[in-house]
Amino acid sequence: MGEVAATVSRVFRRREPSRLSPREVWRRLRAWRRIRFTGGGGVFTAGAFAVGFAAINTGNNLLYLLLGAMLGFIVVSGWLSEQVLRKLTVHRRVPRGVTVGHPVRIDYQVTNGKARLPSVALELTEQGLPGRAFLPMVLPGATARGRAENRFVGRGVYPLRAVTVSTAFPFGLFMKSRDLPLGGELVIWPRADRNVEDLPRTGAETGGTRLDVGPPGPAGHRGEYRGLRGYRPGDDPRDIHWRSTARLGDPVVREYERSEGETVWVVLDTRGTPGERAEIAVERAASLAARAYRQGRPFGFAAPGFLVEPGQGTGQLERVLDALARVDFRPHAPAPTSPAPPERCVLVSPAQGKDRAEAPSGLEDMKRGRP
Numbered sequence: 001m002g003e004v005a006a007t008v009s010r011v012f013r014r015r016e017p018s019r020l021s022p023r024e025v026w027r028r029l030r031a032w033r034r035i036r037f038t039g040g041g042g043v044f045t046a047g048a049f050a051v052g053f054a055a056i057n058t059g060n061n062l063l064y065l066l067l068g069a070m071l072g073f074i075v076v077s078g079w080l081s082e083q084v085l086r087k088l089t090v091h092r093r094v095p096r097g098v099t100v101g102h103p104v105r106i107d108y109q110v111t112n113g114k115a116r117l118p119s120v121a122l123e124l125t126e127q128g129l130p131g132r133a134f135l136p137m138v139l140p141g142a143t144a145r146g147r148a149e150n151r152f153v154g155r156g157v158y159p160l161r162a163v164t165v166s167t168a169f170p171f172g173l174f175m176k177s178r179d180l181p182l183g184g185e186l187v188i189w190p191r192a193d194r195n196v197e198d199l200p201r202t203g204a205e206t207g208g209t210r211l212d213v214g215p216p217g218p219a220g221h222r223g224e225y226r227g228l229r230g231y232r233p234g235d236d237p238r239d240i241h242w243r244s245t246a247r248l249g250d251p252v253v254r255e256y257e258r259s260e261g262e263t264v265w266v267v268l269d270t271r272g273t274p275g276e277r278a279e280i281a282v283e284r285a286a287s288l289a290a291r292a293y294r295q296g297r298p299f300g301f302a303a304p305g306f307l308v309e310p311g312q313g314t315g316q317l318e319r320v321l322d323a324l325a326r327v328d329f330r331p332h333a334p335a336p337t338s339p340a341p342p343e344r345c346v347l348v349s350p351a352q353g354k355d356r357a358e359a360p361s362g363l364e365d366m367k368r369g370r371p
Contacts, residue, residue, distance in 0.1 A: 033082075033085075033176065033177070033178055034176070034177045034178070035078075035174050035175070035176045035177075036174065036175050036177075037173070037174060037175075038168060038172055038173060038174060038175055040172055040173065041171075041172065041173030041174050044070070044073070044074075044173055045074065045173070047070065048067065048070040048071060048074065051063055051066050051067045051070060052067050055067050073171060073173070074173065076170070076171075077170060077171045077173045077174060078174065078176075080169060080170045081167050081168070081169055081170070081174065081176040082176065083114075083117050084117075084119045084120055084121070084122070084167045084169050084176075085119070085165060085167060085176060085177075085178050086114060087112065087113035087114045088110060088111070088112060088113070088119060088122075088138075088165060088180070089110070089111040089113060090108060090109070090110050090111075090124065090163050090165065090180050090182060091108070091109040091110075091111075092106060092107070092108055092109075092160070092163060092182055092184060093106070093107040093108075093109070094106050094107075094160070094184055094185075094186055095186075096187070096318060097187040097188070097189045097318060097321060097322060097325070098152075098186070098187075098188060098189065099188075099189045099190070099191060099192070100152060100153065100154065100155050100188055100189065100190060100191055101151065101152075101153065101191070102151070103149050103150070103151055104131075104149065104150045104151065104152060104186060104188070105147055105148070105149050106126065106131070106133070106147065106148045106149075106150070106186075107145065107146075107147050108124050108133050108135075108145065108146045108147070108148070108163070109143060109144075109145050110122065110124070110135060110138050110143065110144050110145070110146070110165075111138075111142075111143045112138040112139065112140055112141065112142055112143075112144075113141070114140050114141075115140055115141065116140055117140060118137050118138060118139050118140055119135075119137070119138040119167075120136070120137050120138075120167070120169045120170070121134075121135075121136065121137075121167050121168060121169040122134070122135040122138065122146075122165060122166070122167055123135075123165070123166040123167065124146060124148065124163055124164070124165055124166075125148065125163070125164045125166070126148070126150075126160055126162075126163060126164070127160075127161060127162055127164060127179075128158075129148075129150050130150065131148035131149050131150035132148055133146035133147055133148040134146060152186075152188045154188070154279075155188050155189060155190040155279070155282065155324070155325050156188055156325060156326075157185050157186070157187055157188070157325055157326055158185060158186040158188065159183075159184075159185050160182065160183065160184040160185055160186060161181065161182075161183060162179040162180060162181050162182055163179070163180045163182045164177050164178070164179050164180075165177065165178055165179075165180060187322055187325050188325060189286070189321040189322070189324065189325050190279070190282045190283045190285075190286045190321070190324050190325065191283045191286065191287070192283070192286035192287050192289065192290035192321065193287060193290070194280075194283050194284055194286075194287040195287075196284055196287045196288055196291065227254075227255055228241055228244055228252050228253070228254060228255065229252070229253060229255050230250065230251070230252060230253075231250070231251030231252060231253050239253040239254045239255075240252070240253050240254075241253060241254050262297050262298055263297070263298040263299065263300065263310045263340070263344060264288075264292050264297055264298070264299045264300075264344060264345075264346065265299070265300045265301070265302060265310070265338075265339055265340050265344055265345040265346070266285050266288045266289050266292075266299060266300070266301050266302075266320070266345075266346055266348065267301075267302045267303065267336050267338065267339070267345050267346065267347050267348065268281065268282070268285045268301070268302070268303040268324070268327060268336065268348050268349075269281070269303075269335070269336050269347060269348065269349035269350070269351075270303055270304050270327060270328065270329045270330065270333045270336075271329075271330070271331065271332070271333045271334075271335065271349075271350075272329045272330075272331065272333075272349075272350035272351070273329065273331055273350075274328070274329045277350040277351075278329040278350045280350070281348050281349060281350045282324050282327060284348045285301070285324060285348045286320070286321060286324050288346055288348070289301060289317060289320045289321070290317060293312070293313070293314070293316070293317045296312065297312070298310045298311060298312050298316075299311075299312075299316065299320070300320075300339065300340075301319075301320040301323055301324070302336065302337070302338075302339045303323070303327055303336060304333050304334045304335075304336060306323045306326070306327065307339065308320050308323055329350065
């Protein structure tokens, strides 16, 4: 008898509805559907009320017919807009990273899962971003693509939580919207085009040409062959080992051993107050990494909480820029430590001049802080 009672109790506990806070209930309802008047829709609805009052006061059958037609327009508009937003699947594609001030293009792929009805006049937006993608029509069972464009004035990582799909179809009286949960993030890189001092050169020379601005120059000396590894975004396509790639089915690249004397470490001191000087320091660090990339030299990045091992190529530069996009400045942040001999490091600090990075001789504090 006790076992039966326990089983019944468990069944009732499973059926007991979960308690949601009023805020969570409102969030779910708001994500399900939202509707708001357009300018013309507000005027039309107010006109319907005016016609209704006039019909009641005068008893004129013509006014009743006009009121019925206007209410029918409103009902049909609501029903059709509801059908437009049903059974839609959205896939988002964002860039690997974008530099501050450049356009951020987000691509959408919308699939209409309805068997007969098309989805018409769709607008797609990201919560908190002004850019919009417009799709005139998505046929039944078909897929259409659109693109939204935004710009950011500051570096950082901006989370993406949901895509809002809206439509004013068919009469433009209302704008009906729904939120489709879709996680992701946008990584906004700092500028990397500031004029900075040349990098230190110790040990073996790379043979790369010094370039202050412009596209990447020829790669420097590759060093001794080390082995094979999996492809990472940004790796030089010339390093792909095609036989291994064909055998394994995944891209495989050659890896080379570089001389430690060629490697440059960019070290960022994050002790400071967030603001203009801190952002200038981040941009100087990015510019130093970009210069090493253009010269074909191995380079790494270090900051409190961040360590990017030395490497070369576009992928290495992107990894450093990703780390710089996530760096935070605090007045009481820990002091940076030297990941290599100080003569191969360049310290960048908010306390320096606006467009000047310290030479390696300025790492005395890092020498004392070396582990």
